[in-house]
Amino acid sequence: MNKKINSSDLAEMLVENYGFDKKLANNFVKEFQKTIVDGLEKDKIVKINGLGTFKLTLIAERKSVNVQTGEAIIIPQHYKVTFVADNSVKTLLNTPVTPGAIDPLKKMAEQANEINDILKDFNNNNSSDSTNKDNTTDSNSPKDTEKPEDNTQTTEQEKEKTEEPNIEIKNIPTTKSYKWLIWTSLICLLLMIGGGVYYLYSDEINRFFQKEQITEQVVIEEPAPTKPTEEPEPSETSVFQQEIDYSETLTTETIRKGTRLAYFATQYYGHPDFWIYIYEANKDIIKDPSNVLIGTQIKIPKLPAELIDATNENAINFAISLAEKRN
Amino acid sequence: MNNKDFQKELAQRLSLTQKEVANYLADFTACMAECFTKGESITFSKLGTLSPRKKVARTTTLPNSQEKITVPEKTVLTFKTAVSYKEKLNQINHE
Numbered sequence: 001m002n003k004k005i006n007s008s009d010l011a012e013m014l015v016e017n018y019g020f021d022k023k024l025a026n027n028f029v030k031e032f033q034k035t036i037v038d039g040l041e042k043d044k045i046v047k048i049n050g051l052g053t054f055k056l057t058l059i060a061e062r063k064s065v066n067v068q069t070g071e072a073i074i075i076p077q078h079y080k081v082t083f084v085a086d087n088s089v090k091t092l093l094n095t096p097v098t099p100g101a102i103d104p105l106k107k108m109a110e111q112a113n114e115i116n117d118i119l120k121d122f123n124n125n126n127s128s129d130s131t132n133k134d135n136t137t138d139s140n141s142p143k144d145t146e147k148p149e150d151n152t153q154t155t156e157q158e159k160e161k162t163e164e165p166n167i168e169i170k171n172i173p174t175t176k177s178y179k180w181l182i183w184t185s186l187i188c189l190l191l192m193i194g195g196g197v198y199y200l201y202s203d204e205i206n207r208f209f210q211k212e213q214i215t216e217q218v219v220i221e222e223p224a225p226t227k228p229t230e231e232p233e234p235s236e237t238s239v240f241q242q243e244i245d246y247s248e249t250l251t252t253e254t255i256r257k258g259t260r261l262a263y264f265a266t267q268y269y270g271h272p273d274f275w276i277y278i279y280e281a282n283k284d285i286i287k288d289p290s291n292v293l294i295g296t297q298i299k300i301p302k303l304p305a306e307l308i309d310a311t312n313e314n315a316i317n318f319a320i321s322l323a324e325k326r327n
Numbered sequence: 328m329n330n331k332d333f334q335k336e337l338a339q340r341l342s343l344t345q346k347e348v349a350n351y352l353a354d355f356t357a358c359m360a361e362c363f364t365k366g367e368s369i370t371f372s373k374l375g376t377l378s379p380r381k382k383v384a385r386t387t388t389l390p391n392s393q394e395k396i397t398v399p400e401k402t403v404l405t406f407k408t409a410v411s412y413k414e415k416l417n418q419i420n421h422e
Contacts, residue, residue, distance in 0.1 A: 003367040004376075010358070010369060017361075018354040024341075028351060031340045033371040037412065039328040039336065041419075049330045050356030052404065056416075079416045081375065083406030092360050093379055093402040 007033070040081065052085040246281035248302035255292050268300050270310035276323040277303055289326075363404060375408040 005013075011025040020028070036054055039046040044056040061077040085093075198205070253264055261275035269277070279289040281301040286292055309315045328336070338348040359377070362369055368378030384400040408416075 003365075005362055005367050005369045007371055010362075013358055013362075014355065018358060020351070020354070024351075027341060028355065029371075031337060032355070033374045035333060035336050035340060036371075036374055039333060043328040043332075045328060046333060047329045048333055048352070048356065050353060051359065054406075079419065081406065081408045081412070081416070083377070083404070085404035089360055089363065089404055093363055093404065 055082045246301045249299040250302045251300050252297050255296050269308040273316050273319045274308050276319050377406050380405045
């Protein structure tokens with residue numbers, strides 16, 4: 001259970017499971033520990049994501065007693081390496097609640113994979129005789145029995161499993177081919193029906209699409225003439241063209257530390273880009289809108305609702321363009 | 328030395344780019360984590376041994392309410408410094 005792995009084993013694993021270059025893997029493991037050692041010496045702490053943190057801590061000198069002679073001794077101050085595992089590793093270690101119970105499951109999965117491979121081989125060599133098949137399974141089964149040394153139960157299961165595939169082999173490929181036939185024929189049928197429908201009704205379909213285009217054009221044309229008739233005075237275009245009236249004020253505010261014009265704009269108008277109106281109303285007091293002196297009293301102008309509609313893109317764009325003009 | 332510094336240093340020593348090293352390091356740590364989950368301990372001869380250790384479930388009483396609670400079993404990753412490295416560390420201090 002408690003197998004020990006040294007650095008060369010680790011390098012081998014990297015080569016086999018992660019496709020490392022052999023030379024690189026050896027070098028990597030070697031330099032990995034070297035850099036940790038050197039890093040500890042330099043900074044007294046090395047953090048590695050996915051593994052944990054190594055730390056050098058200084059242990060102060062303390063009095064102790066020699067256990068064998070009873071002599072009082074002083075343990076000199078020294079460094080000690082402490083290690084705290086990364087959270088990801090901690091959770092990984094604790095996710096399988098009982099590791100013993102999951103191991104056989106993994107073994108089963110491995111066996112299933114092996115059987116799958118064997119099945120594939122059989123499918124490839126379908127032309128060969130059935131006697132050959134029996135021979136190959138026999139040669140495979142002793143290999144399987146060697147692998148799990150601990151529990152004999154699983155080996156028995158394996159034997160049962162290796163015998164099963166002989167029966168299944170003949171069924172699987174045939175059902176698969178049937179499924180393919182059905183699917184392809186269905187798709188062909190659908191395509192034929194679609195083509196036929198299109199051929200028969202192509203004229204009507206074309207007319208339908210043309211109609212839609214016409215209706216769309218109509219929709220686009222409609223809004224322009226209706227709007228001015230409905231609301232002649234405060235319509236959007238007129239508001240933007242009009243000279244903005246800053247005479248009416250909602251309230252007055254004093255600039256505090258950390259407040260900007262954009263802050264008041266969001267508070268009163270609902271969007272930071274409307275700060276330009278506040279600046280325009282207080283032009284005589286404020287010289288630089290991006291750097292207002294603390295303590296200055298500013299007026300928040302009362303504006304028509306269309307102008308400060310935060311949901312309307314036009315209003316926002318208008319405010320931005322105004323601000324750009326001032327610059 | 329944080330993770331980035333570590334990667335930089337490793338990249339320099341292996342004469343690889345930092346990005347490559349980051350990828351390799353991710354694989355490397357994944358490989359080690361896999362070993363730990365299998366209950367295997369890893370020994371670096373110059374550094375020490377990292378080994379997963381099982382902590383058995385136990386019952387404790389809360390000191391403020393005298394309530395008995397069970398702490399579930401868990402595995403922790405422990406580190407033991409290699410003897411050679413320990414001696415090296417002691418030497419540093421004496422100098």
